[in-house]
Amino acid sequence: MIFSDDRxxxxxxxxxxxxxxxxxSIRLCTLTLVLIGALxxxxxxxxxxxxxxxxxxNWYSEEGCEVEVGRTGQIADQQDGLRWPAQxxxxxxxxxxxxxxxxxxxxxxxxxxxxxxxxxxxGPRGPVDTKTEILVQExxxxxxxxHPTVFVDGDPASTLLFMDIVDSVDxxxxxxxxxxxxxxxxxxxxxxxxxxxxxxxxxxxxxxxxFVFKNTGIYDANGNSFNETLTGVYFSFQYRYAxxxxxxxxxxxxxxxxxxxxxxxxxxxxxxxxxxxDGEIRAQYSWHGLHTKAADGHxxxxxxxxxxxxxxxxxxxxxxxxxxxxxxxxxxxxxDDLSQPSTTYYLGSDEPxxxxxDQFNPSKxxxxxxxxxxxxxxxxxxxxxxxxYADGWGPDPGGYSQGQAYGPYTIAPGEDIHIVVAEAVxxxxxxxxxxxxxNWIDDNVAVADLSNPDGSVPTDKDDYKxxxxxxxxxxxxxxxxxxxxxxDSGYDVPLPPPPPDEFTVTSGGDxxxxxxxxxAETHPGFMGYEVxxxxxxxxxTYGDEPIFACDxxxxxxxxxxxxxxxxxxxxxxxxxxxxGNSNLVNPGAPLYSSKFYTMTNKGAKLKRLPGESLDDxxxxxxxxxxxxxxxxxSESGPDRLYFYDIPPVCTIRIYTERGDLVHTIEHTDNSGxxxxxSITEYRQVIVSxxxxxxxxxxxxxxxxxxxxxxx
Numbered sequence: 101m102i103f104s105d106d107r108x109x110x111x112x113x114x115x116x117x118x119x120x121x122x123x124x125s126i127r128l129c130t131l132t133l134v135l136i137g138a139l140x141x142x143x144x145x146x147x148x149x150x151x152x153x154x155x156x157x158n159w160y161s162e163e164g165c166e167v168e169v170g171r172t173g174q175i176a177d178q179q180d181g182l183r184w185p186a187q188x189x190x191x192x193x194x195x196x197x198x199x200x201x202x203x204x205x206x207x208x209x210x211x212x213x214x215x216x217x218x219x220x221x222x223g224p225r226g227p228v229d230t231k232t233e234i235l236v237q238e239x240x241x242x243x244x245x246x247h248p249t250v251f252v253d254g255d256p257a258s259t260l261l262f263m264d265i266v267d268s269v270d271x272x273x274x275x276x277x278x279x280x281x282x283x284x285x286x287x288x289x290x291x292x293x294x295x296x297x298x299x300x301x302x303x304x305x306x307x308x309x310x311f312v313f314k315n316t317g318i319y320d321a322n323g324n325s326f327n328e329t330l331t332g333v334y335f336s337f338q339y340r341y342a343x344x345x346x347x348x349x350x351x352x353x354x355x356x357x358x359x360x361x362x363x364x365x366x367x368x369x370x371x372x373x374x375x376x377x378d379g380e381i382r383a384q385y386s387w388h389g390l391h392t393k394a395a396d397g398h399x400x401x402x403x404x405x406x407x408x409x410x411x412x413x414x415x416x417x418x419x420x421x422x423x424x425x426x427x428x429x430x431x432x433x434x435x436d437d438l439s440q441p442s443t444t445y446y447l448g449s450d451e452p453x454x455x456x457x458d459q460f461n462p463s464k465x466x467x468x469x470x471x472x473x474x475x476x477x478x479x480x481x482x483x484x485x486x487x488x489y490a491d492g493w494g495p496d497p498g499g500y501s502q503g504q505a506y507g508p509y510t511i512a513p514g515e516d517i518h519i520v521v522a523e524a525v526x527x528x529x530x531x532x533x534x535x536x537x538x539n540w541i542d543d544n545v546a547v548a549d550l551s552n553p554d555g556s557v558p559t560d561k562d563d564y565k566x567x568x569x570x571x572x573x574x575x576x577x578x579x580x581x582x583x584x585x586x587x588d589s590g591y592d593v594p595l596p597p598p599p600p601d602e603f604t605v606t607s608g609g610d611x612x613x614x615x616x617x618x619x620a621e622t623h624p625g626f627m628g629y630e631v632x633x634x635x636x637x638x639x640x641t642y643g644d645e646p647i648f649a650c651d652x653x654x655x656x657x658x659x660x661x662x663x664x665x666x667x668x669x670x671x672x673x674x675x676x677x678x679x680g681n682s683n684l685v686n687p688g689a690p691l692y693s694s695k696f697y698t699m700t701n702k703g704a705k706l707k708r709l710p711g712e713s714l715d716d717x718x719x720x721x722x723x724x725x726x727x728x729x730x731x732x733x734s735e736s737g738p739d740r741l742y743f744y745d746i747p748p749v750c751t752i753r754i755y756t757e758r759g760d761l762v763h764t765i766e767h768t769d770n771s772g773x774x775x776x777x778s779i780t781e782y783r784q785v786i787v788s789x790x791x792x793x794x795x796x797x798x799x800x801x802x803x804x805x806x807x808x809x810x811x
Contacts, residue, residue, distance in 0.1 A: 146170065146228070149241050150263040151277045151297035153694050154304025156525055157186040157263070158194065162239035163230060164283045164291055167223035168196035168340070178362050179345035184305060184418060184525040186696070189639045190346040193420050193525065195364050196501075197339055198223035198454070201289050201313075202469040204332035209319055210286055211460050217469040220285045221457040224338050224449075224501070233459050235321050237290075238282040240267040244275065245598055248697055252605045257702040274591040276694075286459060288326060289333070289511070290316040296591060299694035302685040303593050306524035306583045308425070311335070314516035327513050334472035334507035335519060339422060340449050341367055341502070343388040347403045347415035356407050357400070357416075358393040358491070364449060365499040366391040366400075366491040370421075370482040371444045383580055384444060384502045385421025387572070389490030399562040402569040404537045412541025414533040414565075419572040420525045423580035425587045427506050431515035440519075443505035445474045446481040448496030472505040522583035527572030530641065540565040582685075594682035596691035597623035600657075603674055603698045609709045609771065614648075615658040616674055620693070625678035627651050627690060631659055638671040638701050666773075667720075667733045667742060669703025708772030711745030714803040717795060718744045723808035724778070739778035739785055741807070743793060746772055750797045757790040778809065787811060 147162045148171050158181045159171050169177050181194035199222045206218035210232060220233050228234055243266035250258035270278075275296035284290045294310040313335055317325035342348075342364035347357040358365070368389035373382035394400035395407050403416030427440035447453070453471055458464045477484075481500050485493045494500060509517055528536070539550060545561045553571050558564035586593055600616035620626060628651035632642040648659040664670055675698070677690040711717060720742045721728075733740040743752060748770040754762045763781055767774045778786050788811045796802040 147239055149265060149279055151279065151295065151307065152260060152263040153276050153299045153696055154297055155185050156305045157183040158307065160279050160295055162236045162281060163222050163228045163234055164281060164293060165199035165222040166194065166197045167226045167228065170226060176350045178350055179342050182420060182525060185530060187639060188530060190351040192345040193341050193343045193418060195340040195342040196224035198337065200336040200468060200472065201285055201287050202334045202472045203287055203330045207328060209326055215462060215465060217466045218287055219457065219465040219468045220287050220459055224340055224454050225456060231321065233286050235284040237284055238280060240280050241265060242268050242270045242273055242278045244271065244273050245269060248599050248601045248603055250603045250698055250700060252700050252702040252704050253607050255702055257700045259701050274593065284316065284318045286319050288315055288317040288319050288328060288330065290314050290318060298593050300593050300596055300691060303582065303586060305526055306522050306579055308522045308583060308587055311519045312516050315511045315513050317513055329510065329512045331510050333509040333511050334505045336472045336505035339502040340364055341386040341420050343386065343416045343418050343420060347405065356395060356405055356410060357403055358391050360491065361391060363498055367499050368482050368485055368490045369446050369500055369502045371480040374444055374476045376438050381423055381580055383421055383423040384504060385419055385576055386502060387419050388416035389485065392489045392492045401566045404540055410541065412537035414528065414537045417527040417533055417569050417572055418525050419527055419576040421576060422521050422523045423583060424521050425584050426518065426520040428518045430509065431511055431517060434518065440506045441504040442507060443472060443474050444476050445503050446500045447471060447503050449498035449501045450496050520587055522580065524576060524579040524583060526575035526579045528568060536565055536568050594684060594691060596693050597626045597676040597678050599676055599693040599697040600674060605672055605700060605704045607704045607707050609707050612661040612664050612670060612704045612706065614661065614672060618657055620676040625681055627677050627679045628655060629674055629676055631672060631674050634671045635668055638699060664706050666706045669705050671700050671703060673699040708744060710748040710770065710772045714795065714801060716745035717803060717805055719793060719805050719807040720744055723810055725810040737775065737777055741776050741778060743774045744772065746774055746795060747797050750795050753794045755792045755794065757792065762786060
């Protein structure tokens with residue numbers, strides 16, 4: 101029999117599900133932000149918002165779920181969101197998510213017919229039909245307070261300027277941030293999603309999602325409604341995790357993980373609490389499993405940086421997942437139903453049902469509904485994979501995703517179902533990732549006095565590394581319990597003092613000056629401030645201790661960093677802290693405002709006073725030798741030269757020895773310094789040779805200096 105492409109896909113979907121069931125196997129920036137939003141809308145068709153004030157950052161879509169490459173539309177953003185620890189680059193773990201609603205015997209007013217199975221969907225792949233299927237109603241972010249204004253040398257210098265767009269301030273709110281998202285669907289079921297995030301350091305690695313699904317009967321964009329009791333209703337979610345972006349093809353450029361790890365080919369998925377006993381939680385979580393194509397066949401648990409130039413640091417130490425906190429028993433019984441979610445089956449990430457839905461195609465809808473009612477597997481994906489290679493297990497080349505569904509429910513007009521889950525990430529901290537990874541790659545286990553987390557002696561370096569990585573599993577379970585306690589308390593999470601609402605960093609000739617407002621000092625229990633500093637780049641460790649601290653006995657609102665060195669770039673953040681009386685997890689330990697509120701993303705650097713004479717001008721280093729970059733300006737600028745003791749205003753023209761103009765710099769900041777990163781007007785790095793820098797002042801005085809570049 102010959103089928104069209106669509107009918108062949110339908111037949112495959114039907115066959116897959118049959119086998120599945122049988123086997124159980126600031127004003128200045130307003131215009132910029134508007135333009136960014138408009139461009140994003142053109143590319144992706146959906147508005148998104150970030151919660152980025154704690155150590156876990158994620159974006160959310162107005163469509164009700166975060167589909168594959170749904171924020172930017174770029175394949176390079178296959179892993180996009182769920183960044184933890186968010187201070188560091190490329191910590192994304194989110195590959196794709198899905199949200200489906202299914203119901204039975206549905207009299208469809210759009211199609212003018214009755215379907216045995218009706219499903220609507222967002223994800224895991226797009227596009228999303230926002231004209232007739234998913235109807236966006238409201239999408240707003242509320243903040244306990246807005247993010248501070250942060251400036252470095254007069255320029256806005258905080259990523260929150262673009263990531264933390266607060267629509268409305270609600271000072272009575274218990275969470276730091278809350279996103280309200282309302283969508284209607286063509287099933288007549290409307291979803292209200294509230295997402296809460298916290299900056300308290302004991303609660304900043306999870307988000308709580310509070311869903312209310314109500315039978316409003318509204319089925320189209322015009323607000324038309326019907327009066328129909330919905331039967332066999334399921335609410336289903338999918339989570340395609342890929343831990344993590346740093347070591348893969350879409351990370352920093354040099355990658356040491358197989359390419360398909362970026363879409364989760366070796367992700368391992370665990371389920372606990374399918375039939376919960378007293379005190380047991382209902383959760384699903386994932387981690388970076390063994391891969392058949394790891395370089396030289398090494399054990400890639402934790403994704404150590406392996407290969408040429410590798411330092412062994414762990415780049416996939418995270419454990420990520422969701423815990424069910426509450427699910428109504430029925431519309432008339434709001435008691436938590438411990439049998440929910442009723443389905444926890446994993447599914448192939450490239451199975452036909454993960455492709456685009458068609459809400460008027462009976463076969464496609466039936467295939468999706470079949471998944472939603474499939475129940476629990478005899479063994480979880482993690483149990484099936486065991487100690488084997490996750491990417492080599494099963495036929496699906498995309499790996500396997502977590503899945504869950506709540507139901508079936510019967511929901512009459514006006515009735516609703518309330519479901520609450522938390523999504524969390526936990527694992528080793530960054531310092532541990534470097535320490536453990538270094539010991540692993542150098543095989544120090546055999547020669548050093550090292551131990552596993554339980555105190556046992558490692559049998560080999562993989563036993564040592566893996567046992568430490570898997571402490572993340574326990575840390576994640578602890579986080580799940582903390583999220584449950586937070587919900588049960590009515591979100592009564594102690595708030596640390598807010599950060600100063602203004603933070604300014606100013607480069608100077610002999611110091612870098614920092615100043616901040618006193619807005620945080622009225623917070624109950626406020627005790628003082630700490631200032632932290634990083635060198636070269638903002639996504640690195642900020643030292644072992646603050647460079648400045650004060651308390652009520654010596655309170656200050658400014659600090660001069662006189663220990664900064666010339667030629668290096670410095671990044672800062674300031675935190676407020678309290679007296680520790682409100683810390684319920686570690687009583688007596690101070691609570692700190694989130695560093696992300698004030699963390700600068702533009703480097704500050706020392707500047708000299710203007711030179712008194714053109715004879716004072718120097719080129720540093722001269723000669724410049726790429727092989728000695730670590731002795732020059734290192735990571736702050738591996739190709740950087742400086743012109744020192746120059747006039748306060750001048751034009752600097754750089755020529756080759758034969759007189760070709762390479763680059764022109766207009767120096768106008770009245771300092772005696774100007775840097776150049778050895779690039780031409782066309783953004784190309786210069787080659788080895790002799791160069792001439794010509795300096796000309798506005799009054800016509802001029803001079804030149806020769807310098808040598810060795811690459």
